[in-house]
Amino acid sequence: xxxxxxxxxxxxxAALVIVAVVPLVVTDRFLLKIFTFAGINALVVxxxxxxxxxxGQVSLGHAAFxxxxxxxxxxxxxxxxxxxxxxxxxxxxxxxxxxLVLALPSLRLKGHYLAMAxxxxxxxxxxxxxxxxxxxxxxxxxxGIPFPALGPIEIREASSLYWLVWAxxxxxxVAAFNVTSMRPGRAMRALHGSELGAQACGxxxxxxxxxxxxxxALLAGLAGALYAxxxxxxxxxxxTLTASIAFLAMAVLGGTGSLAGPxxxxxxxxxxxxxxxxxxxxxxxxxxxxxxxxEDIYGLAIVLVVVFAPGGLASMWRRRARGGQAS
Amino acid sequence: MTLLQVxxxxxxxxxxxxxxxxxxxxxxxxxxxxxxxxxxxxxxLFNALTGFDRPDHxxxxxxxxxxxxxxxxxTVRAGxxxxxxxxxxxxxxxxxxxxxxxxxxHQSRGFATAMLRLPVAIAEDREARDEAxxxxxxxxxxxxxxxxxxxxxxGIRRLVEIARxxxxxxxxxxxxxxxxxxxxxxxxxxxxxxxxxxxxxxxxGIVEHxxxxxxxxxxxxxxxDRGRKIAEGPPRxxxxxxxxxxxxxxxxxDEDA
Numbered sequence: 147x148x149x150x151x152x153x154x155x156x157x158x159x160a161a162l163v164i165v166a167v168v169p170l171v172v173t174d175r176f177l178l179k180i181f182t183f184a185g186i187n188a189l190v191v192x193x194x195x196x197x198x199x200x201x202g203q204v205s206l207g208h209a210a211f212x213x214x215x216x217x218x219x220x221x222x223x224x225x226x227x228x229x230x231x232x233x234x235x236x237x238x239x240x241x242x243x244x245x246l247v248l249a250l251p252s253l254r255l256k257g258h259y260l261a262m263a264x265x266x267x268x269x270x271x272x273x274x275x276x277x278x279x280x281x282x283x284x285x286x287x288x289x290g291i292p293f294p295a296l297g298p299i300e301i302r303e304a305s306s307l308y309w310l311v312w313a314x315x316x317x318x319x320v321a322a323f324n325v326t327s328m329r330p331g332r333a334m335r336a337l338h339g340s341e342l343g344a345q346a347c348g349x350x351x352x353x354x355x356x357x358x359x360x361x362x363a364l365l366a367g368l369a370g371a372l373y374a375x376x377x378x379x380x381x382x383x384x385x386t387l388t389a390s391i392a393f394l395a396m397a398v399l400g401g402t403g404s405l406a407g408p409x410x411x412x413x414x415x416x417x418x419x420x421x422x423x424x425x426x427x428x429x430x431x432x433x434x435x436x437x438x439x440x441e442d443i444y445g446l447a448i449v450l451v452v453v454f455a456p457g458g459l460a461s462m463w464r465r466r467a468r469g470g471q472a473s
Numbered sequence: 474m475t476l477l478q479v480x481x482x483x484x485x486x487x488x489x490x491x492x493x494x495x496x497x498x499x500x501x502x503x504x505x506x507x508x509x510x511x512x513x514x515x516x517x518l519f520n521a522l523t524g525f526d527r528p529d530h531x532x533x534x535x536x537x538x539x540x541x542x543x544x545x546x547x548t549v550r551a552g553x554x555x556x557x558x559x560x561x562x563x564x565x566x567x568x569x570x571x572x573x574x575x576x577x578x579h580q581s582r583g584f585a586t587a588m589l590r591l592p593v594a595i596a597e598d599r600e601a602r603d604e605a606x607x608x609x610x611x612x613x614x615x616x617x618x619x620x621x622x623x624x625x626x627x628g629i630r631r632l633v634e635i636a637r638x639x640x641x642x643x644x645x646x647x648x649x650x651x652x653x654x655x656x657x658x659x660x661x662x663x664x665x666x667x668x669x670x671x672x673x674x675x676x677x678g679i680v681e682h683x684x685x686x687x688x689x690x691x692x693x694x695x696x697x698d699r700g701r702k703i704a705e706g707p708p709r710x711x712x713x714x715x716x717x718x719x720x721x722x723x724x725x726x727d728e729d730a
Contacts, residue, residue, distance in 0.1 A: 324587050328582075328594055329598065333574070336577075339562070342557060343561030344563075345525070348549035348578020349577050350546055
């Protein structure tokens with residue numbers, strides 16, 4: 147019991163230290179960028195962890211919210227010349243509004259209408275990013291997006307960008323942890339466990355689902371804004387159904403009822419894409435094969451988890467912890 | 474005093490009239506049972522009383538206020554709590570957390586205050602935790618507080634669900650077959666719990682198949698058969714009622730055939 151509690155305090159602290167010192171150890175700018183992307187994906191997946199892992203709702207279109215955030219940030223900073231922080235906040239807000247407009251009608255209906263609606267929304271938005279050329283730059287994309295800036299301080303160093311992204315991930319994780327450990331989190335887990343039971347307890351089940359979806363869309367929008375600012379260029383090919391499924395794969399692999407599991411899965415599945423950069427000795431052909439089978443790896447991850455370990459990574463280490471206590 | 478007035482409630486599913494023009498009263502501080510052969514419409518009536526199903530006709534007055542047309546959430550807030558024939562616990566949550574969810578109806582703090590861990594949200598959390606501990610003690614199952622619901626024995630699951638319903642601070646507690654799947658010891662404990670609940674001033678409505686239990690606990694019984702009320706009165710009268718005996722004998726004859 148005592149060991150479990152100590153571990154629960156020490157593990158996040160250790161993770162914090164490791165994440166914080168990465169730029170001091172890793173000097174390669176490309177590697178740092180990969181770890182920065184891992185943070186951006188972790189931000190999206192934290193939102194999906196709330197939506198899927200706690201509230202039990204599936205989204206097949208979260209890349210669209212990431213795209214919405216990315217294009218909003220690009221448009222606001224480049225065309226409107228707004229300060230970055232304002233553009234960043236507006237990007238999240240707009241994605242949240244998009245989430246609300248999508249979730250409100252589809253969650254009032256019973257069944258898998260949310261999954262269907264998000265799938266349709268994702269496909270539609272991919273098309274919109276291409277077709278709304280005056281705003282998005284169409285297939286050619288949207289370039290010249292400035293680096294993030296906090297007031298007069300521009301953040302352009304690879305290490306600073308890394309820290310900025312992971313600091314925001316940290317804030318999001320603390321906020322998400324607070325939500326899950328208090329009243330709204332209990333409502334989310336309750337409706338996942340039994341909607342009838344939750345209703346009998348007076349839980350506003352539609353309200354909780356809609357709010358959770360909006361929060362997850364908000365985090366995706368913020369992640370999109372970070373992506374646009376870190377890369378400096380956005381194109382519609384990034385925010386596709388494949389990306390949505392990758393995010394979902396991370397959340398599913400990470401497991402239900404956990405934030406640490408999806409975080410670990412987001413980092414892991416992001417790094418797999420860049421194996422050749424991470425492990426210098428790896429033969430080029432092997433790396434290329436892995437990369438070309440990337441989508442299959444995501445699909446396989448979902449299938450394996452659903453069949454063999456429905457609770458994902460999180461439940462695997464929870465089970466180990468419980469077994470350890472018993473012995 | 475009459476706490477619940479059920480008036481001419483009718484519920485049809487397609488061509489089948491599941492509940493047919495049923496009326497009865499429940500007096501405050503009593504235990505009222507609803508019995509009848511399988512398919513008599515007991516659970517349908519329960520759903521109609523708690524907002525899970527809307528009756529086609531009739532009215533349900535709770536302390537003078539109309540319940541028909543309200544959502545389950547508003548029914549709970551008005552003071553009517555229920556349990557289910559198949560226990561609807563949250564399996565991944567502990568017994569204590571399950572009961573804490575029962576406080577949701579009367580709490581109001583949402584995402585924003587929780588995210589920031591504001592004192593008001595922390596206070597609500599503590600209130601819910603204290604209440605869960607108190608209720609599990611009241612029912613005598615406090616040793617299961619930290620056990621995940623999935624790992625609880627059937628009898629304890631029933632009692633946790635009752636504790637969770639009590640956490641909504643009801644004036645009327647409706648139990649749908651609370652003794653189903655329980656052994657005799659567990660049933661005896663359930664009876665004690667029901668008396669303890671009634672002694673705290675909560676009115677109890679119970680749908681049950683276990684006749685021994687019904688005769689032991691209830692002050693009054695309503696008997697349904699094929700959707701219609703065929704008898705109402707104290708247990709001794711019901712036991713001798715020819716219409717009731719016929720309904721139950723008829724069922725047994727059907728089962729033998």
